[in-house]
Amino acid sequence: SKAFAEYAKDNSLSLSEPEQFENIDGMGIRTVIGGKSYYFGNAKLLSKYGIENDRLNDANAIADEGNTLVYVADEKQILAIIGINDVIRDNVDELIKRLHSAHVEPIMLTGDNEQTAKKIAAQAGIEHVISGVLPAEKGNVIKELKAEGDKVMMIGDGINDSPALALSDIGVSVNSGSDIAMNSADVILMNDDLMKIPELISTSKATVRNIKQNLFWAFFYNCLMIPIAIGALRHFNITINPMIASLAMTLSSLTVIINALRLRGSKK
Structure with a gap:
């Protein structure tokens, strides 16, 4: 308009x-x-x-x-x-390649007619197209994909995308999108650079991996050190000085923090 x-x-x-x-x-x-x-x-x-x-x-x-x-x-x-018609972004082919490399299958979900949707999808390198979808039906498509066991990320910026953004596992909108779309999204890209999407995916995966590492370390460390700290192994002449125990606890926390800081290098 x-x-x-x-x-x-x-x-x-x-x-x-x-x-x-x-x-x-x-x-x-x-x-x-x-x-x-x-x-x-x-x-x-x-x-x-x-x-x-x-x-x-x-x-x-x-x-x-x-x-x-x-x-x-x-x-x-x-x-x-x-x-x-929409202007295809210059780097969209690289975006699709990176999504495939991350084992993410891009799907075009649009209200446009089938002819238009397939032509644009072909230019963008997208194989799977769902066209002629009303705004309310977009949400139903998201539900069907989730029912099949898939994790669904929805990217949209219009008012018509807001129901699907809210129903997806992860809703992504751009800063220039409508207020309703941004309110329905979980993540808002602060610019229109869609190349941030693969970065978002890789950072999310690295974050989950890092959380699991930290939980494992905290569980393993405490299971090992708490019995020693309370003197449960004194019959085996295994004890620990309270000062050293305090220092060991601090080092445990520092280890978790240092491991979490590695996420700053996960963009690439």
Whole structure:
């Protein structure tokens, strides 16, 4: 919507103030101008209001070029079909390769039509595509993936992504995303650099590994030293000076801290 508003502004087009405005989730908008209804959205919006889609050939031609279709219609007919597309980031192929190297399977989950979604996915190197999904259905897809035993990370920045972000094991949003998406996410990237995603995964794995190491060390150390500290082994002439015991306890804590500090080098 911002892109259309900016285009109108750049081309000195006047924008009429709507008399009524209705947002239809996953489909588009309905507005009333001059007592007449206008519709702006996808093919599902046309079906909902009984508007015949008699421009299928034109729509398919635009979609085949990787564009998302936006229909403009009044109460009787389609007035225009607009093709919009996302710009593939320069380093997206490297991102997908790094995800595969980390044994992470990327899935494109989108409300776009199948033709557009598959074309963009092919450019990005993503094999698994789930298209034509309504906002509420995105959450159901996340539930299905989790039911299969998978750990699911959802990355999104729009209002429509918020249900899926909340339901995923880890929800990731970018700082430039909508407030609702950021509130639903567990992690917020402070910039739009998606190459931080593999770094996030590797750091998370290193953190879990480090926690397990520290728990094992604390358990092993205390199981070994507590019997000596309380004199349980004095019959074997194994005792420890209280001063040394205090120092040993401090060294144990320092060992855990030093091991945790190794995480600072886990980015790579």
